[in-house]
Amino acid sequence: MNDDRAPSLGFGLGARPVHYESLLDEGRVAVDWLEALTENYLGLGGQPLRFLERLRERYPIVLHGVSLSIGSADPLNIEYLRDVRALADRIEASWISDHLCWTGVDGINLHDLLPVPFTETALAHIASRISQTQEILGRQLLIENVSSYVEFDAADMPEQEFLAELARRSDCLLLLDVNNVYVSSVNHGFEPRAYLNGLPSERVQQIHLAGHSRQGALLIDTHDAPICEAVWDLYAHAVDRFGSVSTMIERDDNIPALGDLLDELDHARAIAASIRSKAA
Amino acid sequence: MSSATDLLELQRAFQERVLGGDPIESNRGQDIRIGIYANAYRLRLLEALAHNFPMLEQYLHGDEFVRIGRDYLADHPSTAISVRDVGAQLADWLSDHCAGEPWLGEFARFEWALANAFDARDSEVLPLERVSAIAADDWARMTFAFTPATQRLTLHTNAPQLYRAVAHDEVAPRAHELDTSCEWLIWRRETAAQYRSLTELEALAFDALFNGGTFGDACEVMFDHSAGDQIAVHAAAFLKRWLEDELIAAHAIDSRS
Numbered sequence: 001m002n003d004d005r006a007p008s009l010g011f012g013l014g015a016r017p018v019h020y021e022s023l024l025d026e027g028r029v030a031v032d033w034l035e036a037l038t039e040n041y042l043g044l045g046g047q048p049l050r051f052l053e054r055l056r057e058r059y060p061i062v063l064h065g066v067s068l069s070i071g072s073a074d075p076l077n078i079e080y081l082r083d084v085r086a087l088a089d090r091i092e093a094s095w096i097s098d099h100l101c102w103t104g105v106d107g108i109n110l111h112d113l114l115p116v117p118f119t120e121t122a123l124a125h126i127a128s129r130i131s132q133t134q135e136i137l138g139r140q141l142l143i144e145n146v147s148s149y150v151e152f153d154a155a156d157m158p159e160q161e162f163l164a165e166l167a168r169r170s171d172c173l174l175l176l177d178v179n180n181v182y183v184s185s186v187n188h189g190f191e192p193r194a195y196l197n198g199l200p201s202e203r204v205q206q207i208h209l210a211g212h213s214r215q216g217a218l219l220i221d222t223h224d225a226p227i228c229e230a231v232w233d234l235y236a237h238a239v240d241r242f243g244s245v246s247t248m249i250e251r252d253d254n255i256p257a258l259g260d261l262l263d264e265l266d267h268a269r270a271i272a273a274s275i276r277s278k279a280a
Numbered sequence: 281m282s283s284a285t286d287l288l289e290l291q292r293a294f295q296e297r298v299l300g301g302d303p304i305e306s307n308r309g310q311d312i313r314i315g316i317y318a319n320a321y322r323l324r325l326l327e328a329l330a331h332n333f334p335m336l337e338q339y340l341h342g343d344e345f346v347r348i349g350r351d352y353l354a355d356h357p358s359t360a361i362s363v364r365d366v367g368a369q370l371a372d373w374l375s376d377h378c379a380g381e382p383w384l385g386e387f388a389r390f391e392w393a394l395a396n397a398f399d400a401r402d403s404e405v406l407p408l409e410r411v412s413a414i415a416a417d418d419w420a421r422m423t424f425a426f427t428p429a430t431q432r433l434t435l436h437t438n439a440p441q442l443y444r445a446v447a448h449d450e451v452a453p454r455a456h457e458l459d460t461s462c463e464w465l466i467w468r469r470e471t472a473a474q475y476r477s478l479t480e481l482e483a484l485a486f487d488a489l490f491n492g493g494t495f496g497d498a499c500e501v502m503f504d505h506s507a508g509d510q511i512a513v514h515a516a517a518f519l520k521r522w523l524e525d526e527l528i529a530a531h532a533i534d535s536r537s
Contacts, residue, residue, distance in 0.1 A: 039362040045402030047471040073288035105291045149313040
């Protein structure tokens with residue numbers, strides 16, 4: 001297919017309430033765009049929405065959801081999708097993303113991003129649901145790979161092949177979480193660069209970077225630490241393979257001062273510039 | 281796995297193990313891995329509950345809040361889209377399970393109402409001048425729509441005083457039941473949640489309008505409560521305050537009467 005990805009927004013951050021005031025500061029803040037967590041503003045008003053609207057006056061904003069549950073056997077929540085669309089329209093979101101996961105069945109929400117089995121059956125099920133979701137949202141959806149701690153015996157294909165075929169069948173775009181690839185590669189023993197090489201470069205519209213923690217032999221996707229060297233290396237490979245892609249840092253716990261995250265963001269800028277200059 | 285039914289069964293089995301909290305002490309690799317999801321589930325939801333009820337958490341101190349939170353979550357697995365709503369049934373649950381300490385359920389109900397006022401959907405606020413300009417003949421037939429942040433509570437304990445003490449970092453008074461119930465109004469002005477108690481008369485008038493009645497209906501219930509020729513003046517004063525406090529979103533003239 002042709003590469004019809006949106007032009008890169010540059011280097012962004014997850015909008016977290018603790019940084020709202022700093023992000024709205026009069027002086028120049030070296031952040032090109034923000035990612036807002038959809039559920040924090042959905043169906044709500046008052047101060048949360050007012051902050052989001054003020055942030056939107058200064059930055060492009062993308063919406064990142066955690067409740068779509070695209071891989072669940074439960075029916076899609078149409079009301080939720082309509083609310084997401086209304087919010088996206090209201091703040092003129094650049095795009096909307098959610099995860100390749102399920103969050104619960106039988107009406108229960110475990111509020112976690114649970115792995116799907118990489119089977120032909122799940123592929124057909126999820127591709128059809130993404131198509132329906134995109135129709136309701138009136139735009140292409142970005143689907144993100146999640147970190148996982150279990151694998152299902154029933155898998156018919158590796159995750160990257162599942163994602164590539166999913167994007168092809170449903171015509172969706174991809175949000176590549178480089179940290180999640182690394183965490184899962186350690187937990188399941190696969191080669192992370194081979195994973196990236198298996199993704200269609202014309203579909204990768206956004207990149208996530210984050211930190212993780214270790215629990216015994218496993219890595220846990222905690223978003224509570226600086227990005228580690230191995231993830232920076234993998235990011236360099238991602239830039240080499242996917243080109244100039246909107247990149248951002250997610251930090252959800254032990255959130256440092258904005259300046260510390262801006263330093264990390266500068267590091268991402270430097271890596272991307274270095275790879276691009278080599279390619280030129 | 282060959283069918284959608286198999287996907288459902290696989291997810292049900294996985295979910296059951298996460299909710300059941302399979303022992304992470306197991307030496308089997310897959311058990312340890314599912315235990316990560318089970319532990320994360322409990323930690324995440326307890327954290328969400330503490331975020332929903334920061335004052336109740338402080339009032340109960342950490343350990344007791346965690347014990348209550350675990351028991352509540354075992355009875356009420358989340359069905360909410362957002363973790364913000366995980367505690368939606370905590371007040372009712374506390375009223376049932378801690379009936380000997382009725383202020384706990386009312387504390388949760390009060391704090392939950394304030395949280396709802398804080399981030400309720402935005403709406404128009406009806407300016408006082410718009411009501412002042414209404415012809416005198418139409419006043420009795422006026423009805424009002426209240427802002428989505430506006431809520432009414434009837435409480436039977438001193439839970440709001442307990443809440444206020446915790447919120448202001450003061451020593452909490454002794455928790456107790458009241459001889460007569462107390463009426464509370466909760467709303468949002470600008471971006472801040474507000475609360476105050478109501479006299480019996482103001483509560484009667486407010487509820488008449490809040491439940492869709494006309495201004496005439498409100499005057500009637502007030503008159504039934506305490507007959508007097510100043511009722512309409514009192515009612516107009518109440519209405520003025522509710523308008524100034526930004527409780528009212530819109531008005532209409534009831535065409536039925």
